[in-house]
Amino acid sequence: MLRFIGVRLVQMSLLFLVFLTLLFFLLQAQPGDFSRQFLDPNIPAENRDLIAARFGLDQPLWRQYLTYMGNILQGDLGVSFARYPRSVVSVISERLPRTFFLFTFATMLSYYLGFMLGKVLAWRRGGSQEMGITLGGVILYTVFYPWFALVMIWFFAAYLDLVPVNQFLTPIRWREAPFSANTVFASIIWSTLLLTVGLGLSLWASRKPDNLAQQRLIRWGGVGLSFALFLAFWLPSDRRTFATDIAHHAVLPIFTLALVAFAGVMLITRGSMLETLKEDYILTARAKGLAPKTIRDRHAARNALLPVTTSFVLGLAFIIGGGLITETVFSWPGMGELLLVSVQNQDIPVAIGSLAMVGALALIAHIVVDVLYVFLDPRIRYQ
Amino acid sequence: MTTPLVEDTSGLKSGQTLLEVDNLIMRYKTKQGYVSAVEDVSFVLHKGEALGLVGESGCGKTSIALSLLRLQADNGEIMGGSIKLGGKDLVPISEEEMRTHRWNDISMVFQGAMNSWNPVYRVGDQIKEALDLHWPTRLSRAEVRERIGELFALVGLPADAQDRYPHEFSGGMRQRAVIAMALSCNPQVIIADEPTTALDVIVQDQILKELKRIQDDLDMSIIYISHDIAVIAEVTDRMAVMYAGKMVEFGDTADIFSAPRHPYAWLLLSSTPSIVGPRRQLAPLEGEPPNLLDPPTGCRFNPRCPFATDQCRVEEPPLADIGGGHMVACWNYEDVPVGITAGGVA
Ligand SMILES: Nc1ncnc2c1ncn2[C@@H]1O[C@H](COP(=O)(O)OP(=O)(O)O)[C@@H](O)[C@H]1O
Ligand SMILES: [Mg+2]
Numbered sequence: 001m002l003r004f005i006g007v008r009l010v011q012m013s014l015l016f017l018v019f020l021t022l023l024f025f026l027l028q029a030q031p032g033d034f035s036r037q038f039l040d041p042n043i044p045a046e047n048r049d050l051i052a053a054r055f056g057l058d059q060p061l062w063r064q065y066l067t068y069m070g071n072i073l074q075g076d077l078g079v080s081f082a083r084y085p086r087s088v089v090s091v092i093s094e095r096l097p098r099t100f101f102l103f104t105f106a107t108m109l110s111y112y113l114g115f116m117l118g119k120v121l122a123w124r125r126g127g128s129q130e131m132g133i134t135l136g137g138v139i140l141y142t143v144f145y146p147w148f149a150l151v152m153i154w155f156f157a158a159y160l161d162l163v164p165v166n167q168f169l170t171p172i173r174w175r176e177a178p179f180s181a182n183t184v185f186a187s188i189i190w191s192t193l194l195l196t197v198g199l200g201l202s203l204w205a206s207r208k209p210d211n212l213a214q215q216r217l218i219r220w221g222g223v224g225l226s227f228a229l230f231l232a233f234w235l236p237s238d239r240r241t242f243a244t245d246i247a248h249h250a251v252l253p254i255f256t257l258a259l260v261a262f263a264g265v266m267l268i269t270r271g272s273m274l275e276t277l278k279e280d281y282i283l284t285a286r287a288k289g290l291a292p293k294t295i296r297d298r299h300a301a302r303n304a305l306l307p308v309t310t311s312f313v314l315g316l317a318f319i320i321g322g323g324l325i326t327e328t329v330f331s332w333p334g335m336g337e338l339l340l341v342s343v344q345n346q347d348i349p350v351a352i353g354s355l356a357m358v359g360a361l362a363l364i365a366h367i368v369v370d371v372l373y374v375f376l377d378p379r380i381r382y383q
Numbered sequence: 384m385t386t387p388l389v390e391d392t393s394g395l396k397s398g399q400t401l402l403e404v405d406n407l408i409m410r411y412k413t414k415q416g417y418v419s420a421v422e423d424v425s426f427v428l429h430k431g432e433a434l435g436l437v438g439e440s441g442c443g444k445t446s447i448a449l450s451l452l453r454l455q456a457d458n459g460e461i462m463g464g465s466i467k468l469g470g471k472d473l474v475p476i477s478e479e480e481m482r483t484h485r486w487n488d489i490s491m492v493f494q495g496a497m498n499s500w501n502p503v504y505r506v507g508d509q510i511k512e513a514l515d516l517h518w519p520t521r522l523s524r525a526e527v528r529e530r531i532g533e534l535f536a537l538v539g540l541p542a543d544a545q546d547r548y549p550h551e552f553s554g555g556m557r558q559r560a561v562i563a564m565a566l567s568c569n570p571q572v573i574i575a576d577e578p579t580t581a582l583d584v585i586v587q588d589q590i591l592k593e594l595k596r597i598q599d600d601l602d603m604s605i606i607y608i609s610h611d612i613a614v615i616a617e618v619t620d621r622m623a624v625m626y627a628g629k630m631v632e633f634g635d636t637a638d639i640f641s642a643p644r645h646p647y648a649w650l651l652l653s654s655t656p657s658i659v660g661p662r663r664q665l666a667p668l669e670g671e672p673p674n675l676l677d678p679p680t681g682c683r684f685n686p687r688c689p690f691a692t693d694q695c696r697v698e699e700p701p702l703a704d705i706g707g708g709h710m711v712a713c714w715n716y717e718d719v720p721v722g723i724t725a726g727g728v729a
Contacts (some may be wrong), residue, residue: 210524280498286454287493288513289485299501378548379502 001374008370012363017069019359024068027348028061072356078349082342088353091338094182096357097189098168099334103323103361105254110261115308117262118269119301122277134270140263145322149329152256163252166331169245177242184242191233198226253330261319268311273304306377313369316362388533389601392488393469393571395430401604402428402451402489402572407464409450418675420446420459422628425702428572431602433595435615435636437651438625441672444608445494446628448574451606452489453481468571487517490570494577494608497557500549507531507545510564517568534563539593555586562594566601576608591618612655616640624648627672627683630702634709642721644711646688649719682713690715 052058056067071078077088121130140148157165164170169181202222206215234240276282277300285299324336331337335354342350374380393401409421420443428434436444449455451466453473466473468488473481493499501509511527522530532542538559549557558578565573575594579587595618598605607619615622615636622639624632624647632645643649650668670687673679679686685695694714702712713719 211521280493280495281501283454284493284499285501287452287485287491289482289487289516290512291482302503303501377503379550 001371004374005367005371008367012367016360016363020069020072020356021065023352023355023359024065027352030346068352077353077356080342080347080350082345082347082350088349091350092335092353092357095333095335095338095354097182097185098332099323099327099336100361101185101189102250102254102257102326102332102334103319105250106257106261106323106326107319109254109258111265111308111312113258114262114265115269115301115305118266118308119273119296119304121266121270122273122304123296123300125274134267137263137266140260141267143260145260146325146329148260149256149326152252152259153330156252164249166249168249168331168333169242170249173245174242179239179242181242181246184239185246187233187237187239188243188246191230195226195230198229199223202226250332253326253332256330257319257322257326260322261315264315264318265308265311269304269308272307273300276300276304279303306373309369309373309376313366316365320358320362388537389566389603390569391602392569393430395469397429397431397602399430400427401430401432401469403465403467404451405465405467407447407450407466408462409446409455409459410462411446411456411459413458413676415676419628419678420675421450423464424625424628424630425464426623426630426633428604428606430604432621433598433605433607433619435607435609435619435622436625437609437612437615437622439651439672440610441675442625443628443675444610444625445576447625448491448576448606448608451572451574452485452491453478454485483517486513486565486570487568488570489572489574490565490568492558492561492565492573492575492578495581497554497581499561500557502549505546505548506552506560510534510545510560510567513564513567530567531563534566535560537566537597538563554582555590558582558586558590559593562590562597566597572604572606574606574608577610578607579614580609580611594618612651624651627678628675629683629712631684631712632710633702634707638707638709644705644709644716644719645684645713646690646715646719647684650689690718 049058056064059067075089077092080086080088080091083091117133121133124130153165156162174181199222202219202225205222206219209215209218234243237243282295282299285295290299323334324339326332327334327336328340335357339351339354339358341347342354395401404427405425407421407424408419411418411420422443424447426434436447438444446455446459449459450461451473453461455461461474464474468484473484500506507528510531514522514527514530528542528545531545535542535544540556540559540563544552544556544560552560562578565575578594579590582590591614594605597603598618607615609615619636621634622636623630624639624643624645626647632639632643632648639648640652643652647668654668668687673683673686679696680699681697682688682691682695682700685691688695690713692715698714700712700714702710704710705716
């Protein structure tokens, strides 16, 4: 197993190098150059050359490439042209957590809901309810996403006024704030991450003991403890109101992204579940006298999960693309928005940096799913 | 172990009536109409007996087996008759109550048992699932392991095989493990539906012998289903011949083998390579079983029957006792030659 992860990591690193190289040359091939965008057109030519030389832009392309690769591998992504002299790393490290948060939450939500609903749909096949939900899923799955996002904003933010329109936070409330939005956001991420780990651990540990009472004790004790710790951290904290402000802003983009991704998951689960239900071992499970719910969840859904997991890797590009659109439409200041603006502005270091990050995230997600698959399907043993 | 590995839970003595099926009718509802897959079938299974069901593919053998567990496909419906297990009729009880009888009282080795295992769980855990559900007391993990280990020894598998996944087993091992699982909850009846059909001949023979040995040792009651009459001859005490959803002949396996009285049984036997002598094709069995959406009127076998008369095309023959518990549903059974079948002459 460890060896498999090692091999995968090496493969992915090589792929990442190729990706970086492609990035560099693709962005070089773009029309226009930075001087037109960022420098006063009236400055004398020799000064302009001097500035270009300071950035290393007078060097031949291959020298630039080698410097670029060398620097990236050392974790130096250069400085932003548009936000000079801020370094790209500092710009990205501010943005990345926000995207990570949005993306992870929406993905988990969509997979959880999509899987749950998909399996129930397949189980109760036939009937108008199932038809209606499936049809709704197909519509959501094929809808033009930017338009859908705008409709969501109009309905929930403008019409119902349930959530704020766009943005990451409400600036007025933060004017007097004794800490930056990034620090508060970091606490949000860490605390939810720990909460998730706590919940996961309780569920995992609750399977170990032999008797039901102990299992229940560990499960609900662990869940209760995790939530108690989470609340104990936030309730007395002076950051609480600020955190709620951010969370309030995050609801709609997460929900919208999750809704669109969810439809695909639901349809795939439904199809995969219908196939699984025809298998012989389902008949065996019924003959054993198991309860319908046990057959559905433990036997059918557990196997239907495999194609759904595969679909995650295939759908990654879709979710990332959806993420970029979400950030733009909701003015959520994350990586997607950063990428879009930097490409428009010819802020090449930032564009390269953000694309590299998105690429790295995608590759990491790939490895995670590969590893997950080994746990889910015992027939697969990586050598 | 002080108690026997597989305990008798029926409280019956060998030879007493265990399962009594009366006039069972099960039909599948399709867009084109009803498929009459089980039509008026009656039989009795005694304690410690091996009963065979034989017939070509599509004659309703699997449908009978599944009906006994009330596991027929969603479109199948039991439309009449009774299935009495130890005197209690299983047809009218609720689905929930039926679940407590499945595997606990009647377990099954399925046709194509190779695929009976869920690929993502260890074999032992899948047997444990049945024990957790049905065993009268709650067994600890160690006790479950011990029991599965003993069951595995009984079917010729090493005890630690329970920790493996189904894909790590060969076809024969998977089938043995299925038998162990079928025995796990001390069922009163085991139904084995084509238990060896998917295996190669040598493994098939080993497993049949093993099943026979287990059945004798433990005084098990088994319903054996096969399209292969040679298999039925080898392992059963009494047998029923099924044709197109109906039972056409019933009696001691030895009697039917030496003198089949129904033309279908006679043809089936004479077109099968003999176990005791060379194959002698006397009268070939031509054609196929009818479409059960619209079975022939009169005797369902009449279109393929060399002895058919006008009466056979109109009037359905009842299953009648011709002496000594040997039952035949045929108007002209006396025309069927005696003693010149491949299996009979030896
Ligand atoms: N779900 C179903 N719907 C309609 N017809 C069915 C269904 N299952 C089986 N049948 C039909 O019922 C008949 C008996 O099938 P089966 O019990 O599988 O026979 P056997 O086990 O003897 O081969 C066949 O004609 C088959 O086509
Ligand atoms: Mg069959």
